[in-house]
Amino acid sequence: MEKLAESIMQDLMAELKLVTKTQELVELKAKYIGKSGRVTELTKNMRDLSPEERKSVGQIANKLKTEATDLIEGREKEMNNALLNEKLQNEVIDISLPSTKIPMGSPNILEKVIEEVEELFMSMGYDVVDGPEVEEDHFNFELLNIPKGHAARDAQDTFYIEGEEILLRSQTSPVQARTMLKGEGKVPIRMICPGKTYRRDDDDATHSHQFMQIEGLLVDKDISLCDLKGTFDVLAKKLFGESCKTRFRPSYYQFTEPSVETDISCFVCQGKGCSLCKNTGWITISGAGMVHPNVLRNCGYDPDVWTGFAFGFGAERCAMLKYGVNDLRVFYNTDLREMKNFDRKEGE
Amino acid sequence: MISMNWVKDYVDLTGEDLKELAVKVTRGGLNVEDVITHHIDHxxxxxxxxxxxxxxxxxxxxxxxxxxxxxxxxxxxxxxxxxxxxxxxxxxxxxxxxxxxxxxxxxxxxxxxxxxxxxxxxxxxxxxxxxxxxxxxxxxxxxxxxxxxxxxxGLDDTIYDLDYHKRRNNDVYYHIGFAYEVATVLNKRVTLPDSQYKESDDIKDYFSLSVETEKCPFYMAKMVRDVEIGESPDFIKQRLTSAGMRPINNVVDISNYVMLEYGQPMHFFDYDKLGKQVLVRDALDGESIVTLDGKSRDLTSKDIVITDGEKPVCIAGVMGGENTEVDEHTKTILIEAAIFNPVSIRTTAQRLDLRSEASIRYGKGLNYEYTIEAMNRACHLLEKYANGKVVGNHLLHDKVDKKEKIVDFEAKEINKLLGIVISDDEMKRELERLDFAYTYDAGKFHVTIPNRRLDVDPNIHDIAEEIGRFYGYENLVSTLPRVPIRKGEYAPDVKVRKEISKRLRSLGINECKSYTLTSPEMAETFKYDSMESIVLPNPMSIDKSVIRTSILPSLLNTYEYNKARKVSDICIYEIAKTYHKDYTETQKVAILMKGNYITNSWNQTSVKADFYVLRGIVENVLDYLGFKNRYAFEVDKEIKELHPGVSARILLDRKPIGIIGRIHPSLKKDEIYVCEIAINPLMSPVKPIKYKEASKYPEMIKDVAFVVENEITNAQLLEVIKKSGGRLLSEIEIFDIYRDIEAGKKSMAYKLTFKDDTRTLSDDEVMTVFNKIIEDVTSKMNAKLRG
The missing domain is CATH 2.40.50.140 (Nucleic acid-binding proteins)
Known part of the structure; x- marks a missing residue:
């Protein structure tokens, strides 16, 4: 009996070695451990045996079945692995081929700067507001302490549309006036108003008849020039890095009093002097000041109760400094070859 | 240009380093752009x-x-x-x-x-x-x-080149005004020059004055006889040269000298040519005058003229007339020192393109005290350097408002505004330094602003500025406003624009910015909503003379710009405001696509931008904004810039909000797809997001294909299928179109998904609905079931 089992095993091992195809293995499986396979055959006549013999034969047969099954399944696994490997081998790709270009969607550079500023000021509680570009003289000039005939109007060479009443806004300040009027002298205001503005300038590398201004306004109680300085510090650091220093210089604007010009330390030379800052170590960024009492009054805010500051700067100038652009027209031409670099997050 | 040798006459500069002083003056708010010295070593x-x-x-x-x-x-x-x-x-x-x-x-x-x-x-x-x-x-x-x-x-002068501040008044751009600024910086005092002279006789015996215009609030005239025209003394010549004016002769030089000294322009008439009177009035339309430069100038009623009672002899504040010019034979001079309406002078100077040192000064406003001082100074100098004999008395027209500019305040108000702390004693010192007269009583300051400071108005802000700029803004300490914490918000019209913009960028469309002002030709295209444009009455150039009503012409320009630079795949958008003749504003978004949207250079899986890609982008944006199922596309063959077979109106809640289609081949040969949508309708409210559980019950899918006439659209078939499918039909997807399957007919194949979220559907009920769909489509759409 044991001999028989041993010879079956030997036959099985010999045949297994010859198997190369899955189908052959299936057949072999049937031949040995199938219903009428050779291993199963061993136990066929068990009923006729004595209990002792039955036990012994049973043990041998079970052992043989387990061993045969292991052998066949082992071989099966081996063959499957070989097949899979062959398949994988056939599926190797050249990962160095170019990828499918998922389209890029860059912001306009000016919008990128504006969004950065918006994000900062919104985090400080400022709303972002817009107003009409075709504007009334009343909002663009008169409410802002620039009455008809005032010399300050000459400095802002304006595109008039209808007489001296309707114009293309020469600054975004009318949005400030409109916001104050809406507040009816009752609520504090924190807002910025980035937007398009227009002046009669011939377009060249440093001039544009259309440009983006970013203005801001805060009206509340007990606001000081130092608060403006602190706010401007935050802005400068956000746009030009943590090491950026700021400086105020006295200046003159109609809608602010006192007025200041705001400089940032030159980020190229760190204040040592270079061609960008014309060897001064400083770069002028914006104009600002405390809201003129006449403007507050004109817009419904009692200057004895309310104070505030306002500031304004050009998105173009910021973008030029920040990204090293030296021609304003770049922002309005949209050369897609140049835009590629701007579809990404800001670097550190 | 300020000559510092000249300034030394009025304020003691002994031992001052003039380069350092320039820095100090600049820090005080008056930009000294350049310090020019004539000194040469060796x-x-x-x-x-x-x-x-x-x-x-x-x-x-x-x-x-x-x-x-x-x-x-x-x-x-x-x-x-x-x-x-x-x-x-x-x-x-x-x-x-x-x-x-x-x-x-x-x-x-x-x-x-x-x-x-x-x-x-x-x-x-x-x-x-x-x-x-x-x-x-x-x-x-x-x-x-x-x-x-x-x-x-005497040429060892130091000259300050001042940045002529457009916004600042005429209060420092003359030597005495500048001397006051320097005196404040150095905390010193100003001494005014000698204006003494002898007089005899009375001008009123020779001459009369009348002013018949409100645009001349102040006019003073004096007479000087027996002047001897000749060369000016060296110091006058040198100072004029330093200040950028060319010396001519003693009399003309003196008028310029006094202007540069007091900021008051003067005009000298040759009395013998002028006659017996001066009449100041508005010019008459059609009147003309030959000015000093020999040119004939046509005047309008907006100009002010000085006349001899009849004819103009001078365009007030702008330029004198040839007919009364001082020349080498002049013996008797009539001096004019006046103040004219600044707006009027600026308008006239601008119209005649005659902007001069004098007209700029008149145009910024003048201090009447200095008008009188300047007159006296001119008489003094004419007596001294032209041997003139000053005729006694003067002629005067004076309607100047002489109300004093007074401010009452406490130091703490200034401190609060500037965010600094200065004591009452320090405040007193600051006011003295500014040479502002004040009285002080128990913490309250009562300040009279000197008339020379035309730029300072009587309010606390103006005083704060004067204090602040000499206190030094570099001494300010940064603080942040003490205001409640809140989150800033985008205004609704800005918010929707930002949402669309960010979505389009993430979908791979590049943002553009172009000009609002366009050419008439560009403005004529894409007037699909038949609105008229605003045309500027006074444009700078014809190509920037119309305010656009559509962004698309500009996007086509950007397209051409990139095409010329060999960029082949162009997907761009712009969001901008457009305006119509009645000034109504429409915020729009325009998109342009050409070439590949998604590109693979070697395995043929590129996605070319076409109508369906662009519509997919539009739908993606509209779905993102929450408008799923509220929009539709309706064929519109009337948009003349679009291909008549590839164009549609975009509807939201059944109202048109924009257009989409292919650019008409007669406009551009390239296959370009564009759309333009008004943004404001997209601000209408949308439903909040809600979780919806996916169905637990199996769905049943049936495919069906119909043979229909070529003209039948997908939308028409969908409508019928949807209607007869009822609520069990959850999805319809077209998966095949086969054109010209037989003459004039096409096959359209749909995958229909049936589903009920509450139970498993039986074969029988699905078949009933499915058969009804087939029956309805075949009968209503003249379709055949494809075998």
Whole structure:
């Protein structure tokens, strides 16, 4: 009996070695451990045996079945692995081929700067507001302490549309006036108003008849020039890095009093002097000041109760400094070859 | 241009470093852009001891020049060089204008150890044929050998070039005004110049004045007789030159001198040409005058003129008339010192393109006190330097409002505004420094702002500015406003724009920005909503003369710009405001696509931008904004810039909000797809997001294909299928279109998904619905079931 089992095993091992195809293995499986396979055959006549013999034969047969099954399944696994490997081998790709270009969607550079500023000021509680570009003289000039005939109007060479009443806004300040009027002298205001503005300038590398201004306004109680300085510090650091220093210089604007010009330390030379800052170590960024009492009054805010500051700067100038652009027209031409670099997050 | 030698007359600058002072003045808010000094190192007075012709030249001379410490041999080419004269010598090492360094050398073989100079070679005079011909500059015999010749000539001036601030009034751009600024910076006092003179007789016996316009609030006239026209004294010539004006003769120079001193422009008439009276009035339309420059000028009723009672003799504040010009024969002068309406002067100067030192000053407003001072000063100078005899009394028209500018405040109010702390005593010192008169009583200041400070209004803010700018803004400490914490928000119209913009960028469309002003040709295209454009009455150029009603023409420009630069795949958008004739504003978004949207260069999986890609992008944005199922696309063949077979209106809640389609081949040959949508309708409210559980019950899918006429659209079939499918039909997807399957017919195949979220559907009920769909489509759409 044991001999028989041993010879079956030997036959099985010999045949297994010859198997190369899955189908052959299936057949072999049937031949040995199938219903009428050779291993199963061993136990066929068990009923006729004595209990002792039955036990012994049973043990041998079970052992043989387990061993045969292991052998066949082992071989099966081996063959499957070989097949899979062959398949994988056939599926190797050249990962160095170019990828499918998922389209890029860059912001306009000016919008990128504006969004950065918006994000900062919104985090400080400022709303972002817009107003009409075709504007009334009343909002663009008169409410802002620039009455008809005032010399300050000459400095802002304006595109008039209808007489001296309707114009293309020469600054975004009318949005400030409109916001104050809406507040009816009752609520504090924190807002910025980035937007398009227009002046009669011939377009060249440093001039544009259309440009983006970013203005801001805060009206509340007990606001000081130092608060403006602190706010401007935050802005400068956000746009030009943590090491950026700021400086105020006295200046003159109609809608602010006192007025200041705001400089940032030159980020190229760190204040040592270079061609960008014309060897001064400083770069002028914006104009600002405390809201003129006449403007507050004109817009419904009692200057004895309310104070505030306002500031304004050009998105173009910021973008030029920040990204090293030296021609304003770049922002309005949209050369897609140049835009590629701007579809990404800001670097550190 | 401010001559610091001149300023020294009014404020003590002994021991001041003028470069440092310029920095201090700038810090105070008045930009000194440049400090110009005429000093040149290694320049000395020399005496020509001998002068002999150069052996190898017919015009050069070899001179022995005593320069004090030594005697130098110098070759000189000027025709006026001769023995005994004193001259300006540039020694080796001197650097002349133009970076020209003087070195020891040989000229035609003869040693030369320096250069004998003319003023123009030192940048002190213009180089003209005249000055060139005059040769080297001869100094007086009293010039001391070895000393600085510029000092001798009085040309050792330091000049401040001020950044002429457009916004600041006319209160510092004259020497006395500037002296006050310097005095404040240095905490010193100003002394005004001598204006004394003798008078005899009475002008009223000779002359009368009348003013018949409200645009002349102040007019003063005085008469000076027996003037002798000649050259001005050196100091006047030098100072005018330093300040950028050219000396002419003593009388004209004095009028300019006084203007630069007090900021008050003066006008001198030749009395004998003028007659017996002056009448100031508005000009008449059609009236004209020949001005000093010999040109005839047409006047309008907006101009102010000075007349002799009949004809104009001067355009007030702008330019004098030829008919009353002071010339070398003039004996008697009538001096005008006046104030005119600034707006009127600016308008006239601008219209006639005659902007001058004088008209700019009139145009910024003047202080009447200085008008009077300037008149006296002019009389003083004419008496002293032109031997004039001043006629007594004056003629005066005076309607100036002389209300004093007074502010009452406490120091703490200023402190609060500036965010600084200065005590009452410090405040007093600051006011004294500013030379503002004040009284003080128990913490309250009562300040009278001097009339010379036209730029300071009587309010706390203005006082704070004056205090602040000399206190020094560099001393401000940064603080943040103490205001409640809140989150800033985008205003609704800004928010929707940002949402669309960010979505489009993330979908791979690039943002553009272009100009609002366009050419009439561009403005004529894409007027699909048939609105008229705003045309500027006074444009800078024709190509920027119309305010656009559509962004698409500009996007096509950007397309062309990139195409010319060999960019083949162009997906761009712009969001901008457009305007119509009645000033209504529409915020729009426009998209343009051409070439590949998604590109793979080698495995043919690129996605080309076409109508369906662009519509997919539009739908993606609209779905993102929450408008799923609220929009539709409706064929519109009438948009003339779009391909009639590839164009549609975009509807939201059944109302048109924009257009989409392919650019008409007659407009652009390239296959370009565009759309433009009004943004404001997209601000309408949308439903909040809600979780919806996916169905637990199986769905059943049936495919069906219909053969229909080619003209039948997907939308028409969908409508029928949807209707008869009812609520069990959850999805319809077209998966195949086969055109011209037979003449004029196409096959359209749909995958229909049936589902009920509450139970499993039986085969029978699905088949009932499915058969009904087939029946309805075949009967209503004249379709056949495809076998």
């Amino acid at each position: 320049l000395v007075v020399g005496e020509v001891l001998t002068c002999t012709p150069h052996p190898d030249s017919d015009h050069l001379n070899v001179c022995e020049v005593n320069v004090g410490e030594e005697i130098l041999q110098i070759v000189c080419g000027a025709s006026n060089v001769r023995e005994g004269i004193k001259v300006i010598v540039a020694l080796p090492g001197a650097i002349l204008p133009g970076d020209f360094e003087i070195k020891k050398g040989r000229i035609r073989g003869v040693e030369s150890n320096g250069m004998i100079c003319a003023k123009f070679e030192l940048g002190l005079e213009e180089k003209t044929e005249e000055t060139y011909a005059a040769g080297i500059t001869e100094l007086g015999s009293d010039a001391v050998i070895g000393t600085d010749p510029l000092l001798y000539l």
